[in-house]
Amino acid sequence: xxxxxxxxxxxxxxxxxxxxxxLQAIYHSxxxxxITINKEGYVTSFNDLATQITGLTMDETYYVPYxxxxxxxxxxxxxxxxLTQKKTYHETLRSFQGxxxxxITLFEKIRPVKNSFRVVEGAxxxxxxxxxxxxxxxxxxxxTNLPLKEAFLKDIEKQLKQVTxxxxxxxxxxxNGLASPKNTEAKHLSEEKILALANFFKQARTNQDILxxxxxSSFLLVSxxxxxxxxxxxxxxxxxxxxxxxxxxxxxxxxxEMGLTLETMGSVSQQIENYLNEARIxxxxxxxxxxxxxxxxxxxxxxxTNSADCLFYFCEKIAHALNLSSRELVNLEVLAKVYNIxxxxxxxxxxxxxEEQLTPEELYQIKHHSVIGYQLTKQSTAFSDIxxxxxxxxxxxxxxxxxxxxxxxxxxxxxxxVSVVAYYVSLKKQNKLSEEMILAKLLQYKHTRFDPNxxxxxxxxxxxxxxx
Numbered sequence: 001x002x003x004x005x006x007x008x009x010x011x012x013x014x015x016x017x018x019x020x021x022x023l024q025a026i027y028h029s030x031x032x033x034x035i036t037i038n039k040e041g042y043v044t045s046f047n048d049l050a051t052q053i054t055g056l057t058m059d060e061t062y063y064v065p066y067x068x069x070x071x072x073x074x075x076x077x078x079x080x081x082x083l084t085q086k087k088t089y090h091e092t093l094r095s096f097q098g099x100x101x102x103x104i105t106l107f108e109k110i111r112p113v114k115n116s117f118r119v120v121e122g123a124x125x126x127x128x129x130x131x132x133x134x135x136x137x138x139x140x141x142x143x144t145n146l147p148l149k150e151a152f153l154k155d156i157e158k159q160l161k162q163v164t165x166x167x168x169x170x171x172x173x174x175x176n177g178l179a180s181p182k183n184t185e186a187k188h189l190s191e192e193k194i195l196a197l198a199n200f201f202k203q204a205r206t207n208q209d210i211l212x213x214x215x216x217s218s219f220l221l222v223s224x225x226x227x228x229x230x231x232x233x234x235x236x237x238x239x240x241x242x243x244x245x246x247x248x249x250x251x252x253x254x255x256x257e258m259g260l261t262l263e264t265m266g267s268v269s270q271q272i273e274n275y276l277n278e279a280r281i282x283x284x285x286x287x288x289x290x291x292x293x294x295x296x297x298x299x300x301x302x303x304x305t306n307s308a309d310c311l312f313y314f315c316e317k318i319a320h321a322l323n324l325s326s327r328e329l330v331n332l333e334v335l336a337k338v339y340n341i342x343x344x345x346x347x348x349x350x351x352x353x354x355e356e357q358l359t360p361e362e363l364y365q366i367k368h369h370s371v372i373g374y375q376l377t378k379q380s381t382a383f384s385d386i387x388x389x390x391x392x393x394x395x396x397x398x399x400x401x402x403x404x405x406x407x408x409x410x411x412x413x414x415x416x417x418v419s420v421v422a423y424y425v426s427l428k429k430q431n432k433l434s435e436e437m438i439l440a441k442l443l444q445y446k447h448t449r450f451d452p453n454x455x456x457x458x459x460x461x462x463x464x465x466x467x468x
Contacts, residue, residue, distance in 0.1 A: 033106075035125040036113075037066050041079050044122070053106070053127070066125065082112050082123050143191055144198035146213045152220065153269060160262045169231040171221040172214065172254040172276050173201060173238075200245070204238050218276055228257045254278060278326070307425055312336035314421045317461045318454065324413075331414055335386045335393075339422060342373025342390060367402045370394050389415045393422070398448045408451075416451040420458055423450075435466065 033050035035043055043066055046058040054070075061069055066079050081087035090110040106127040112120045139151035147155075159166055175197060198211075201219055205211055208225025223231060235253040254275045260268055315332045324332070346369060350362055358366065373390035392406060392415040399407030420442070427438045439459055446455045 033127050035061075035066065036122060037079065037083075037125060038122045039083055039120060041065050041067065041083060043069065050127075078110060079123065079125075082110050083120055085112070085120050088112065141213045144195060144213055146198060146202075146211055146219075149212060149214050149220075149269070152212045152214075152222070156260065156268055157265060160260060160265050164261060166260045167258070168222055168224045169226055169228050169255065169257050170223075170272065170275070171231055171235050171238075172256075172272065173219040173221065174254070174276060175217050175219075200242075201238075204234075204241065206234075214272070214276070220272065228255065231255045307429070308337045308339070310425050310428070311339060311418070311421055314424065314458070314461065315417055318417050318421070318457050321457050321461065322413075322417075322454075328414060331386050331389065332417065335389050335414065335418055338373070338377070338386070338390070339393070339418065340369075341376055342369035342371070367394070370403050386414075388412060389418065393418050395419070396449050397451050401449075411451075416454055420450050420454050424458070424462075435462070439463075 033053050034045070034047045035050055036045040038044050042063045043061045044063070046056070046061045051057055056069065067077075078087070078090045082090060089112075091108070108125065108127040111124050111126075113122045113124060115121050139148040139154070140146070141148050156166065175194075198213070198219070201211055201221070205221060206223075206225070209221050209223040212220040212222065214220040221231075221234075226234065232255050235255050239253060256275050258268070258271065312333050315336055316329065319329050319332055346365060350358075350365065353362070370391050370393065374387050377390055378384060378387040389412055392404065392411050395401035395404060395406040395411045395415065397408055397411070397416075399405055401411075423445075424438060424442065427433055427441060433441070439462060442450070442455055442459060446452045
């Protein structure tokens, strides 16, 4: 055998060794997106799953530098380090902009391909979106065997040390009446219900999701395999399944898309708490308004409906001017609808009498309507939040109101707002006074009957309405 033959065999062995190493690397990547790269860093193949995930085709990527296709946001130069044998393996999370402009986060693995002399001839890159970016947890709830809120926060922090931007969607599942059982038997029943719900949610999730027990009365589903539309569809399906299975404990499911960096990571817990509160407020508002609409319909009073709408319209204006919270705004809306609920047992003749014409017994009956409203709403879960406001809405800034004789800021802010607007609405119904005369009457009671700050705010609102 001459030198030429030896050289050909040597080259053939080298080629076979290289191809075997390519095949071995690809074999280990079965079921994943696969991209092959030559020793210059150019893409030489791009399989179908890679196309599905990225939206790029083989024609668009062939002989294009890999790093220019997927600029790495978490670690630069990984391909070069592999090809120059400064690194033997690479595994991380990588984010890049997809063709539609959406940020895609992938779990990326890079393996070098070597010939028989152990010289790197290229690399195989595999990546997937099916692997969750939120990994296994350490803090486990002993009842449901689910990871806890603390574990979620630690897992987020761990992942954000590997990537600069973590994208995921969440569904917060809020349950009702399970947080604070009052006795041992109730606690046992409560734990049974929680466990049953946890198992139900476990079955409803997909392999792309991680379910956490967020607190005593809520669960958190986290997914990096779904977009927000997918999560909304999942949430709607879940609620349908709950209804079909006659499960009534779930009162709200709130979905949201989250993007975090190390700088914003500290706010993730508060963000989720805010989402949860929004869901609870929205659900409670729906229940409250349904009940209050029923109350108005039952009394069959068009005048009451119009008064409630007018009352809330101006209360809302003041609320926005004073930067009230969404929860306070909901309470104002409900209070405007059931403001007169305590007068339900008082005859119209008595209600229409001037205060000077009332006997002491009649005056007591009129003034007692605040207590009646309080007692009616305090017993209801739907209205318990506004019971205190119904009780104190007839208090005065100077302490001469009823039934408790509260003074100034000891009167709840919402009660102070409603009392001002309710007086305005009552004057408007008389149709005898001009707008300027009504404003003068409001200002007359500044510092005595009404909170001066709210009077100033309301007068400003009314004048803006006149100029509009």
